[in-house]
Amino acid sequence: MAPVGSKRGVLERLDAGEVVIGDGGFVFALEKRGYVKAGPWTPEAAAEHPEAVRQLHREFLRAGSNVMQTFTFYASDDKLENRGNKLTFTGQQINEAACDLAREVANEGDALVAGGVSQTPSYLSCKSEDEVKKIFKKQLDVFIKKNVDFLIAEYFEHVEEAEWAVQVLKATGKPVAATLCIGPEGDMHGVTPGECAVRLVKAGADIVGVNCHFDPMTCVKTVAMMKAGVEKAGLKAHYMTQPLAYHTPDCSCQGFIDLPEFPFALEPRILTRWEMQQYAREAYKAGIRYIGGCCGFEPYHIRAVAEELATERGTLPEASQKHGMWGSGLEMHTKPWVRARARRDYWEKLKPASGRPLCPSMSSPDGWGVTKGHAELMQQKEATTAEQLRPLFEKADAKH
Amino acid sequence: MAPVGSKRGVLERLDAGEVVIGDGGFVFALEKRGYVKAGPWTPEAAAEHPEAVRQLHREFLRAGSNVMQTFTFYASDDKLENRGNKLTFTGQQINEAACDLAREVANEGDALVAGGVSQTPSYLSCKSEDEVKKIFKKQLDVFIKKNVDFLIAEYFEHVEEAEWAVQVLKATGKPVAATLCIGPEGDMHGVTPGECAVRLVKAGADIVGVNCHFDPMTCVKTVAMMKAGVEKAGLKAHYMTQPLAYHTPDCSCQGFIDLPEFPFALEPRILTRWEMQQYAREAYKAGIRYIGGCCGFEPYHIRAVAEELATERGTLPEASQKHGMWGSGLEMHTKPWVRARARRDYWEKLKPASGRPLCPSMSSPDGWGVTKGHAELMQQKEATTAEQLRPLFEKADAKH
C-alpha cells in the first residue's frame, strides 16, 4: 500500500491522459441501506454510522474508483438545519468524520481523497456573495486541516454560485473540479453549457463537467457541449461526468427532481451494467477522462465503467474477481438456457422489459417554472407546516 | 440486549399470532456490492469478506428483520464446485463463518438465527435420496454445532427434494420452515401448491410457503393456495413468503430464471417501497405471518414491510428514523413541488414510468420445457466448454 501523499495527483493523472474513475452517489445508496433520510438528504451518517459509510467507500474502491469523495454533500450548516431537520452532530463533526473515513479507505488502494462542497439553501434564498462564500469556507477549513488531495464543487444549478465556490476553493492551491447539475438546456437561468464551462474555467476550475440530475448519455452530451465551449474560447480544461444511474429521457431543465417519480419510485429507471458500459465508452469517446457516477449508482455500476475501460486503464478492479465479463459467469449456471446468455451480443441487444404493463414509459415532469429569486424557493430553518403544505398539494393536483 | 437463548423462538412468536419479518436475499444484494459472482451464486463471501456480509445483516436488522438467515445459500459441496467454480474456502469454513456472522448481528437486536439449506445439483442430476440427504446432513452438522435457532429448507423447485430436506432437518428437533420456489402452477413436475404444502407439512415442516422466483403478489397468491390445501387436508401450519423484489407478470412456471433479463437486466422490474407496503398488507390479509424477501430486496424494502405492519407489530424499525412514513421526509425538501409529494395518496396512486421508451413492458420467457431427468440438466464439476456452449447459443437464437 502506497504511503499517504505518495500517490500521483488527479491532475497528474489527467494530464497524462489517464482515466480517473469516480465513485457513486452516497446519499441515495445509503438511503436504501437505511442511513440517510430522503428529503433533507444530509450526511450525518459519517459521524453516526461510520461502519456503513466505510463499507460503501470500500465497495466503490473494490469496484474501481480512484476517488473517495468525502461524504459531505449538503453538509453546510444552513442545509443541515433547513426546514426542521435536527441533528445530534455539528457540521464540523460530520465534515471531519467524513474526511477520516475517505482517507482510511483511500489508503487501502489506489484512490485519492476529494473534499466536496455543493449548492446552498442560502444562495437559493438570495443571500449575498459574501454570506454564501463564508459557508463554503467553513467546510473548506476542515478539508484543509484533513489535507484532502483535491476539491470538488458539485451539484450547482446556477453557474454563478458555482463560480463563487470555485473561487473559494481555488484559493487553497489544491486542484479544483467543478460540476453543475445541468443538462443541454443549461443552468436554471438559461446560461448554456458552453458558457457555463468557460465561466468555471475562468473562475479557476481545472476540471469541469456535470453531475447528477440527468442520465449518463444526456450528461455526456452536455459535457461535450461544455468542451466545445471551452475550446472555442481558446481555454483548456479536463472534463468530468458523474451522472445519475436513472434513465431520464423525459426530463426538462431541472432534471430528475421534476419527475413525478422523484425520489421514491425511480426504480424502473435504473440502468443495467451493460448500459453503464455503453456510457463509459461514449464518455471516453467524447474526450471525458474523469468518469464517475451520482445518485442511483451502486458499486456494480462503477465496476461496469472500470470493466469497459479495462484496456485503456490497463487493469481490472478487484471486484471483477466476482464478475464474468459480459455475462461469462453464467457459464457456471445450472440451467442450460441461462448458460445460453453467457455472451456479449445477448446482453448488448437486450431491451429489458419493465414488468409493469400498467405503467407508462415516460412521465410529464412537474414544471413550476421557478428558480432562485422566486418566493416559493425561499428556505427556512423551521419545519414546513401543514398550512404551508396545503397550497402546494393543491397546486400539484391542479397540474395533473 | 437480550442474552443468547433468552429470545422467544420463531414458533412461539407465530403461535402467538405475531408477525415475523424475514430478511432479503443476500446473493443478489452482495453481487451488486461486488462480493458474489452471478452464475455460481455461491456464498464464499461469508469467509472471504465477512465485513461486507456483517454490514448487510446489520442493515436488514436495522430495517426490521427478526431473522438473520445464515449466508449459506448453495453452500453444499456439490454446488460449490459445480461447472468449474473454484474456491479457496471449504464448504465447512463457509457454513461456519456464516453462522458466526448471523449470530453476531442477531445478538445486536431482536433477531433469531436461521440455518438454511437449498436445492442441490445432485438432485437435478438424478442422484439417489441417500446421496442428496447426505449433502443436507453435512450442512446441518454445522448448524447444530453453531446452535442456530431454527432451520429453513428453501428454494426448492421440486417438492420431492424439499421433503427429503425437511425430513433431514426435522430430525434435529429444531423448528423447520420449508419454502419452494414455485408459483400458482406448482412445482416443476406439476404438483399443485396445495398438494406441495400438504406434503411438506406431512414431512415435518412447521412453516410452509414460497421464496424467490416470483413477484410478491404472485407469491402471496401461491401461499394462499398452499394454505387452502393444508386446511382442506385438516392439517395445521404457519405460512411464509420471501418473494423477489422484481415484477414478474410475464413468468411461466420456472419463474424469473426464464426471463430474458435474468440476471443482469432486471433493474426496471425492481419494486418501489410503496409496492412493498402493499405486498406486506396483502400477505398479512392472506394470513401469512412470516413475511420476508429474496433476490432484489434491499434493506429499504424490508423497512417498508416493517413500516406497513408497524401497528400490528407495535414498533417501528430503527432505520425508520431515517425515513418519513409515506414520503413525509420530503417536507424538508428545498423545492416546493417536491414538498408537494409529501403524502400518502401521491405515492399510492403513482404509476412509475420506466424511462425506457424503446423497451417493452413484458418479455417472452425462455421455455425449454425441461426439468429434472432431462439430459440437458445434468450437472458437472468441470467448466462448461465452448463446445458445450455453442449448441445452447444456437438453440436460444432459434427461439427468438
Next chain:
Amino acid sequence: MAPVGSKRGVLERLDAGEVVIGDGGFVFALEKRGYVKAGPWTPEAAAEHPEAVRQLHREFLRAGSNVMQTFTFYASDDKLENRGNKLTFTGQQINEAACDLAREVANEGDALVAGGVSQTPSYLSCKSEDEVKKIFKKQLDVFIKKNVDFLIAEYFEHVEEAEWAVQVLKATGKPVAATLCIGPEGDMHGVTPGECAVRLVKAGADIVGVNCHFDPMTCVKTVAMMKAGVEKAGLKAHYMTQPLAYHTPDCSCQGFIDLPEFPFALEPRILTRWEMQQYAREAYKAGIRYIGGCCGFEPYHIRAVAEELATERGTLPEASQKHGMWGSGLEMHTKPWVRARARRDYWEKLKPASGRPLCPSMSSPDGWGVTKGHAELMQQKEATTAEQLRPLFEKADAKH
C-alpha cells in the same frame, strides 16, 4: 356472375373442408365513417344511408369475404328503442333494407347472405323465454321473406339466450351458426366454452364459435376449447371465429366492454395486417374453417386473412391487386430504406411501437361484477336521466 341460388351453401363448403371467410363488424366500421351512433349501436343506416352500407359490403367482398351478413345487429324492436334512442325507420324497414343490400352485393361475387340476430335487452331485463323468442321470430320473418342463405345467432353473453335463438332459427330449416361473445372463462354465468358449445349444438347449431369481445388469439383459444368440448361429447359441428381487431390481453370475462378505452380510445390496440395473417393461420391450424371478424375489422384485415389462406383457398381476393404480399409493394417506393422493408421477415418480426410514451401497455378493466338478473342491468325505453347517471359516475370514480 352466378345466378342467385346457384351458389354452394355454407355447409356444403364447410363439409368439403373449404375455408369460408366472414366479413368485419359493421357497427364499428360505419361509426368511424359517420353513419352509426356509438352507444345505441343500431343499424338504421341500412335504410337511411344505403350507399354507405353497400360500399362497405363491397369492400369486404373485394377483400375476400364469402359471407355478406345482413346489417341487422341490434335491429330488434326492443333494442332500437332502448334508453331514449329515436329512429325514423321501423325495425322491419331496417331489416328489409339490410337484406336487400347484402343480397345485391353478394350477387356481385362468390358470397352468401347470412341473416343475423343478436342478444336482446329483453333477456337482460329478465323477460320470459316466450317474449325473447318472439323478438327473434320477428327478425326471422324478414330473413325468410328475403330468402337469406343461412342464419347466424351472434353476440350472446349468456348461452341460455343463444340456445333460445338457435331453437327459433333452426325451425326454418336453414343452416344455423351460433357465436357467443365469450372468452376462455366462459359465459356470464360461468358456463365453460366446452359446455356452451355442446348446448348450442344440441339446440341445433351447425356451426359454433365466438365473435366480438376478445382479440383473435383469445378467440381461437376459446373456440379450441369449444371444439374439445363438442368432440368429448361425441357430437359434431363446424367451428367459427369472428374476433375483434383489437388486442385485449387485459380483459376479464366480459371482454373489451370493460376496458376503460371502450369504445372511443381503442385505436392503439388495432391489429396490423401481419397480426391478422397470424390469426388466420392459427385459426386454420386449430381446425376452424369459418374465419371472419367483428368490431375493429376494416377491409384490409379481411384481405390479410384471405392472403394468408390463399393456398388453402386456391385464390387471392380482388383487393389483393392493390396489395403486394408481405410488403412487396414497397419495392416501388421512392426511398431506398423503405424499399428495404419489402420482405416478409421484416414485418413478421417487427414489434410496432405505440408512439404513446405517456400511456401504459395494459389497462385495468372495469369490473362491476354484475350480469343478467342484477338491478343495474334492467333496461328502459326512456333516456337515461342525469339523476340516473350521477351514481354511475360516482361508482366509476370510486373504482379508479
Next chain:
Amino acid sequence: MAPVGSKRGVLERLDAGEVVIGDGGFVFALEKRGYVKAGPWTPEAAAEHPEAVRQLHREFLRAGSNVMQTFTFYASDDKLENRGNKLTFTGQQINEAACDLAREVANEGDALVAGGVSQTPSYLSCKSEDEVKKIFKKQLDVFIKKNVDFLIAEYFEHVEEAEWAVQVLKATGKPVAATLCIGPEGDMHGVTPGECAVRLVKAGADIVGVNCHFDPMTCVKTVAMMKAGVEKAGLKAHYMTQPLAYHTPDCSCQGFIDLPEFPFALEPRILTRWEMQQYAREAYKAGIRYIGGCCGFEPYHIRAVAEELATERGTLPEASQKHGMWGSGLEMHTKPWVRARARRDYWEKLKPASGRPLCPSMSSPDGWGVTKGHAELMQQKEATTAEQLRPLFEKADAKH
C-alpha cells in the same frame, strides 16, 4: 344546395377569420379499403373505382370538410410509372375523373374543390426546373379545364421544389395554398420552417403550412414557426395544417417515412377522436384557420375537428347526428359501467393502453441521411430488381 360558383371562396372565408376544415388523406384511407396500393400510392382509383372515391368524399363532407381535394396525389406521369408501376389509365384520365368526383360531392354541401399537386420523382432525380415545372403544368391544365376553386401544392420535402410548384400554380390567378411535409427541423436541406414559409409566400402562396409526415401537435408547432417567420419578415399569409393521424414523437426530420412501422404497422399510433379535438383547439389557438388532415385520418377524425370548433364555426357537421359530444351517446348503452363513461372529463384524462405489452412505446427511426442529390435516391421507370434490393436489405439489417 348552392349552385356552382356561388360559394364563397377559400380566401374570402379565411380573410373573414372563418375556420376552413380540410379533409383527410385519401391514399391511406383507400389503401385500407382495398383501392390503393401501398408502395406506389397512386390514385388510379379515381378512374377505376369511382364509387369508392365518391363515398370517401361524401364521408368527409358529412364529417364537416369544407374542401374536397381532388384525389390526384402522385398523379404526375413520372410518378405513375415509377419503378414498375403499371396502370390502365392515363394521368389525364385519372386527374379528370378525380376533378369530377370532387365537384360532384362538393356540390352536395358547403365545400370547395381544390386541385392538388405534390412532389415529383423528377425533382428527386435531379431533373431541371423546366422539366419539373412542366410536370406540374400538365396536371394544372386539367384543373383549369375542370375549373377547380383553388389549388394546393402539398407534400414537398424540399422548399425549392415547392416554390417551383407555387410559381406554376400562381400563374393561373387562382388562390394557392402550399404545404411542406416538414417538421420543426425544417426541410431536407435544413432550411428552417420560418424561412421556408417566407420563400413560399414570396413565390406567391396565399396560404402556407405543413401536411403529412408528423403528428398533429408537431405540425401545429411547425406552422407556428412558419407564422413567426412570415410575420418577422413583414409579410402576410394564411396558415394551414394537414397532419398525420399518427403519433410520431420518435421521428427525425424525414418524419414517419423513417419509422420502422411505416407503412404497415402504424396502427398503435392512430389518434383518438379526443386527441383530435385537442389538435383542433391548439391549431386554432396558434392562429391556424385551415385545419385538416392527411394520412391516417378517417372521417370521424375530421368530425372531431368540426365538433371541437363548433362554436367558432356556428355549426355542427351532419355526421354529428350520429355522435354524442364527448361520449354522451353512451348514455344509451346497456351496461351501467359504460354509461359511466358518458362525460368529457373521463375521455380527456384517459391515457389509452396499447394492449401490446411486448411492444415498445417508441422506435428508432431509420436514418440513412440521404436526400435529393444522393445516388440512392435516383428514381427509375423499371421495377426494382432483386439485385437492387439485396444491398438495401443488408444495409437495413446492419443498422438494427
